Amino acid sequence: MDHFTLRDGALHAENLSVAALADRHGTPLYIYSRATLERHYRAFDEALASVPHCVHYAVKANSNLAVLNVLARLGAGFDIVSGGELSRVLRAGGDARKVVFSGVGKTAVEMQQALVAGVGCFNVESESELRRLSAVAAARGVRARIALRVNPDVDAKTHPYISTGLKANKFGVSLAEAERLYREAASLPGIEIAGIASHIGSQLLDDAPLLDALDRMLALVDRLAAAGIHFKHIDVGGGLGVRYRDEKTVEPAEWAAHLLPRLAGRGLEVHCEPGRAIAGNAGLLVTRVEALKVGEEKNFCIVDAAMNDLIRPTLYQAWMDIVQVQPRLDEAARTYDVVGPVCETGDWLGKDRQLAVREGDLLAVRTAGAYGFTMASNYNSRGRAAELMVDGDSAHLIRAREDFEDLVRGETLLP
Numbered sequence: 001m002d003h004f005t006l007r008d009g010a011l012h013a014e015n016l017s018v019a020a021l022a023d024r025h026g027t028p029l030y031i032y033s034r035a036t037l038e039r040h041y042r043a044f045d046e047a048l049a050s051v052p053h054c055v056h057y058a059v060k061a062n063s064n065l066a067v068l069n070v071l072a073r074l075g076a077g078f079d080i081v082s083g084g085e086l087s088r089v090l091r092a093g094g095d096a097r098k099v100v101f102s103g104v105g106k107t108a109v110e111m112q113q114a115l116v117a118g119v120g121c122f123n124v125e126s127e128s129e130l131r132r133l134s135a136v137a138a139a140r141g142v143r144a145r146i147a148l149r150v151n152p153d154v155d156a157k158t159h160p161y162i163s164t165g166l167k168a169n170k171f172g173v174s175l176a177e178a179e180r181l182y183r184e185a186a187s188l189p190g191i192e193i194a195g196i197a198s199h200i201g202s203q204l205l206d207d208a209p210l211l212d213a214l215d216r217m218l219a220l221v222d223r224l225a226a227a228g229i230h231f232k233h234i235d236v237g238g239g240l241g242v243r244y245r246d247e248k249t250v251e252p253a254e255w256a257a258h259l260l261p262r263l264a265g266r267g268l269e270v271h272c273e274p275g276r277a278i279a280g281n282a283g284l285l286v287t288r289v290e291a292l293k294v295g296e297e298k299n300f301c302i303v304d305a306a307m308n309d310l311i312r313p314t315l316y317q318a319w320m321d322i323v324q325v326q327p328r329l330d331e332a333a334r335t336y337d338v339v340g341p342v343c344e345t346g347d348w349l350g351k352d353r354q355l356a357v358r359e360g361d362l363l364a365v366r367t368a369g370a371y372g373f374t375m376a377s378n379y380n381s382r383g384r385a386a387e388l389m390v391d392g393d394s395a396h397l398i399r400a401r402e403d404f405e406d407l408v409r410g411e412t413l414l415p
């Protein structure tokens with residue numbers, strides 16, 4: 001559910017006309033809805049309300065400072081994967097103690113930065129990282145709180161590029177290795193064992209693989225408890241999918257109703273790391289039709305947003321809904337490929353879409369709030385889209401458009 005609705009013949013973002021926002025701020029333009037972000041965060045928070053818990057929003061989904069700030073004000077924790085994401089969380093007013101640091105390649109510098117900030121937990125993904133972290137922390141005279149990210153070897157049944165819980169994936173350590181590493185961790189000078197974690201993939205449309213992963217983790221939790229190694233929390237990761245087309249998704253309440261009974265009686269605080277399910281439906285990418293090109297085999301609707309603004313369609317062959325901001329209900333539709341101006345045949349946002357459009361019209365790609373702007377690049381020396389947050393009757397420009405001059409700043413010629 002989102003707060004972008006078609007009414008009075010035009011698309012609205014909360015109470016505002018998307019066409020008016022695009023006229024005022026230009027295109028391509030990301031528009032986020034504060035109400036949607038808040039509703040989705042609360043859905044997780046309320047689903048887990050019966051137990052001690054923390055919802056760590058996965059910053060990689062949408063790291064705009066205003067987005068992070070909206071969530072920080074609600075008391076969210078944050079899942080980060082780099083020093084850059086940590087800086088953003090702190091700048092946005094996030095609480096470092098509610099930060100979990102994931103990722104397979106944390107540098108010593110990032111570990112130091114996170115220890116200085118006082119992050120709540122490092123989700124450690126290898127033996128090498130565990131030793132490095134212990135050394136970095138011990139050199140500072142502190143202990144790093146850790147969870148091992150286990151790779152439970154379950155098939156999340158999602159796109160292979162975003163599946164993370166199979167043996168063949170680079171993430172985490174196997175259950176057998178985790179058992180050995182927890183024993184090692186218990187004796188390392190710079191480590192304090194806090195929990196156990198897993199994250200098996202993204203855009204999951206069924207929670208059965210998540211529950212399967214959980215059962216495997218719990219068997220390990222019980223074995224370790226028998227050996228005297230106890231955890232304060234269990235981090236079940238993120239991954240719940242959103243509806244791009246007609247997918248049936250698992251709602252947070254339903255997922256929690258399956259999850260919590262399995263955890264009962266162990267006294268573990270429940271942590272999770274949702275990204276897409278919070279930000280996905282909270283954003284649109286608005287773009288203007290620059291040109292219509294009728295070809296012999298294909299018709300092209302050439303818009304001013306491109307793969308550098310939104311790479312999901314071409315990277316994952318992801319279907320994303322493209323709607324007309326002011327539908328022309330009385331005109332005949334044609335079938336178009338919606339493409340951008342970038343010099344790649346792979347530069348497309350949608351294929352074979354029925355549109356009744358004219359040059360100058362506005363289109364909106366829906367469900368673009370997660371992994372949209374955060375995956376944008378400057379390819380073809382294109383500036384990045386502006387970002388806007390709508391909040392009821394008001395709109396706030398939360399990141400200005402990058403113009404051509406921004407793109408050459410900071411570079412130098414040879415002497």
Ligand SMILES: Cc1ncc(COP(=O)(O)O)c(C=O)c1O
Pocket residue numbers: 058061079102103164199201202203237238239240273274275276277
């Ligand atoms: C460690 C970790 N946590 C959380 C997430 C967020 O996933 P999603 O956006 O699917 O909820 C990801 C991305 O898949 C991740 O790698």
Ligand SMILES: N[C@@H](CCCC[NH3+])C(=O)O
Pocket residue numbers: 060162202203312316370371375
């Ligand atoms: N970028 C991916 C999700 C990656 C999840 C990160 N581990 C997508 O758009 O679907």
